[in-house]
Amino acid sequence: MSDWAGQVARIHPWPPMRVHQGDAGIDVSVWGRTYRFGNRPLPTSIESAGREILAGPVRLVGELDGELIEWADQGAGVMLHSHNDAQTVLVGYQRCQRLVLNTAVWIDFDGAMFVDVKVLPGEGVEDESPLVVPRLHLEIPLRAEAATLFHYWPHRGQGILLDHSADNSGGIPAEGMALPFKPFVWLGWEEGGLGWFAESAKGWQPADADRAIEVERDGDTVVLRLRLLDSEPAAWKDQPLTWARRPGPLLFRMGLQATPVKPWPADLHKQRVAFHGSHHIAQSRDRHQPDKTVFDRMLEDGINTVIFHEGWQPIQNYGFSDEPDKVREAVDLCHDNGMKVLAYYGYELASLAPEWGDVADDVLVLNPDGVPAGGWRRHPHQRDYVSCTNSIWGDELVRRIIESMATFGFDGLYLDQTNVPFGCCNERHGCGWRDAAGQLHPTYPIRAARTVMRRLYDYIHPRGGWIELHQSSCCVTPTLTFAHSYYDGEHLHWEEKFRNDPLNTVGLAAFRAEFMGWNFGIPADYMASGEKQAFPLVHGLLNRPLPTKAETRHRLWEAFETFDVGSAEFLGYWRSELPVSAAPETVKASAYVRRTRGDGPAEMLMVVANLSGDQPVDAQVTVDLAALGLDGGASAHDVIADKAVPTDDGRMGFELDPLDFRVIRLAAT
Structure with a gap:
């Protein structure tokens, strides 16, 4: 315990x-x-x-x-x-x-x-x-x-x-x-x-x-x-x-x-992340371009971080491969081409694990009726149940992860809810508590989950590695603090209304509270936007695993890297200091601003988004050029369309379809 x-x-x-x-x-x-x-x-x-x-x-x-x-x-x-x-x-x-x-x-x-x-x-x-x-x-x-x-x-x-x-x-x-x-x-x-x-x-x-x-x-x-x-x-x-x-x-x-719990990383925008279901990246065909392998497509896209998802280990969350040589070959291939590899791990004990009979009763998360939590099906045929970090499996999970990283040469982890202190009533490992009437209630082992996360961070961070943490609506900061970044929103991804009308189904305040990470000091990626990136972009999120079919994918990467947004100050649409106003109401504008020393002119990379899910708008944007030291004249350039944007003393207008956006760079002429 x-x-x-x-x-x-x-x-x-x-x-x-x-x-x-x-x-x-x-x-x-x-x-x-x-x-x-x-x-x-x-x-x-x-x-x-x-x-x-x-x-x-x-x-x-x-x-x-x-x-x-x-x-x-x-x-x-x-x-x-x-x-x-x-x-x-x-x-x-x-x-x-x-x-x-x-x-x-x-x-x-x-x-x-x-x-x-x-x-x-x-x-x-x-x-x-x-x-x-x-x-x-x-x-x-x-x-x-x-x-x-x-x-x-x-x-x-x-x-x-x-x-x-x-x-x-x-x-x-x-x-x-x-x-x-x-x-x-x-x-x-x-x-x-x-x-x-x-x-x-x-x-x-x-x-x-x-x-x-x-x-x-x-x-x-x-x-x-x-x-x-x-x-x-x-x-x-x-x-x-x-x-x-x-x-x-x-x-x-x-x-x-x-x-916030720690400094914001300055080079986050330089990560270009891709997922693959297993380590077979050199053999699997790309589903959008079947004449190419997944790895060929990653090279073309300039991917520098690859995530091997669940398929690299046949026993869920166990750190074992029945193809160890092929896993090492895939990792070496990525390293030889300048890519880092993150390996999937989660929170489960699989029925396929040989230790099941010895430890399951002691380590599983139980509800007050003694029923194990989880039981998801995975391939090959098995069921996976939620293990508790407050049990001996917390130590075993850390040991297995560190051992597999050393064996296969992984650079970091993609953790699936490993930080979540699931409510547990398993009294065999010290969880659960009883009231005066003897009724059993859950314990949420925050300290144990925090210890697991801290030990992993302590091993990975000094080696230059990275921990991506996937969780759904669990921004428990004492455990989240030991992730380099987090993914949130899978619980919304499965219903189209959240993708097609986030303004009215998620809401601006909820997004700012949970999904953007600035308030916690931990960068976030939003998993429920699909191909429509307007909502995360205007909140300062450049999703690193951008959808493969997103037409703006490469130009977004290039624009953010060329401007070097990590060295600029992000001013969201909610900030009074933002020298930009936008109309109508569904149009929001946020900006990255880099100011020079003294009274020199600033540079600005501005995101303007129509957050309506069904109404096109004629967006009207006004930039306070004097506040940016640009009153001597400024040019505006649409970095996605690669064309100039007409301006009249900081005023500009353009049409925006539902959930469409513009990324505009302003600089002194």
């Missing part, structure tokens, strides 16, 4: 952690973020992406003996327990009328903070009357401008079965939100935010299970409220405070992680 407070070692690109102690408390800084504990056991300030995101200290509120709990400032504090480059440990304390609050806080180098909240009796033996605590909530007040979007996971159940919906992401409604227990909730804006997480609701007693978590708007503040107790805790009810029967602490385990 994973250790909630496990020791860690720092990994590039995160710098060493910094700690500052003073009379005002303790500051802990990681890349891009600072957590401040102002002589309190819980954070009093969190800075991320250059701004303060808390509207006030994180607080524990409630009732005690018929009165509101009032925590005393006097005597409260926080102490530095230990610190190194990779992890800082703090302990905190505070008291109120008849209670004591203790905390233990572990902050890792990537900004993931694990918090134990312990509430215990505070009076001496002379006061034997029972403690009456009918309400205890933890509240995280966020500044309203830093909490406009939300994402939570899972959409429903244990996260096994996927909903064909993006309803678990979007804009925070004016009336707020109420949710049943979710192991991960993120609130933020397009460039950052704060994730809260917990592996289970053990110890929680919300009055209404559907309102265990609330998001409430209150003027300039958005409050994330965790309803830990709405009734007297079962362990304390009617218990006198005698030495013989003094009740123990109430324990609530949870975590926080401010985002």
Whole structure:
């Protein structure tokens, strides 16, 4: 079983952690973020992406003996327990009328903070009357401008079965939100935010299970409220405070992680990715040009990263090949032609694996009725079930992956939901928990999934490798942080409405919250757009595995690489600093802007997209040339059509079909 407070070692690109102690408390800084504990056991300030995101200290509120709990400032504090480059440990304390609050806080180098909240009796033996605590909530007040979007996971159940919906992401409604227990909730804006997480609701007693978590708007503040107790805790009810029967602490385990979690890679736009079902790239014929092999087509397309999908290993997710020489030959062929190879791995234990009989009962994810999750059919004939990273199979999976990478020379991984902490009730490996009535509930092993991802990243990243992570609507940042990039949207791909009308089925706010990655600090690829790239492009996503039949494929690659978008600032249509306006309403414009030093003119690569799924429009775009230092004159060039775009003092117009776009480069004349 994973250790909630496990020791860690720092990994590039995160710098060493910094700690500052003073009379005002303790500051802990990681890349891009600072957590401040102002002589309190819980954070009093969190800075991320250059701004303060808390509207006030994180607080524990409630009732005690018929009165509101009032925590005393006097005597409260926080102490530095230990610190190194990779992890800082703090302990905190505070008291109120008849209670004591203790905390233990572990902050890792990537900004993931694990918090134990312990509430215990505070009076001496002379006061034997029972403690009456009918309400205890933890509240995280966020500044309203830093909490406009939300994402939570899972959409429903244990996260096994996927909903064909993006309803678990979007804009925070004016009336707020109420949710049943979710192991991960993120609130933020397009460039950052704060994730809260917990592996289970053990110890929680919300009055209404559907309102265990609330998001409430209150003027300039958005409050994330965790309803830990709405009734007297079962362990304390009617218990006198005698030495013989003094009740123990109430324990609530949870975590926080401010985002973005790491620097954005500058050379992402140079990756040209292609998938193939197996390692037979030199033998398989291209389905669009049957006179050529898949490999020939990759060479023509300038592909530099190849993903060997499930077919390279006959036993699903096992790291074994019955054609090891052919796998090595295919990898060598790619390497000889300047291509990197990523190998598919997932999260399953296959019935075809020889270890099945020995380990299945111990490692599979179970629902509360003891039924294994999954059971998907694969070729050759087998069924694959969801394994739990909190079991011995987590270690075995890491071992097998590292061994196969060394054996076959893979450069990285294409992971299929390996980061997902599927809800698990398998008590044989420590998952699941039982309430006072004995009912079994799932554990979501975030720490174990995080450990698997961190170990893989620790092996692959220093060797110049890459981890592509495919997940569906599970942007749980403590596990996602150890991917170089993520794929999202397969759960939407299967229904045409999401491809043909993303504006009304996915929505702009949901896309900005979940699918573009800027807010998490992890690049994203959107899997539900098919041939229609307008929606991802206007959000700053140049999907690296662009559809083979997309007419604009090569010109998009060339345009983004020639402009070197990695050295430019991306200004989305939602940014007030964007010097571009567009009409009508379904037309959105975003831009990559590169400014020269001093007062010199800027360059801009602009994406203009009609996001309507069924209506062509006459798009009207106005660029504030003076804001770009281009008021001395500017030219506009359509890089896809390779032709000049007529402009009149920054104004231009053109027709756009449904889900069509233009990519226009502006520069000084």
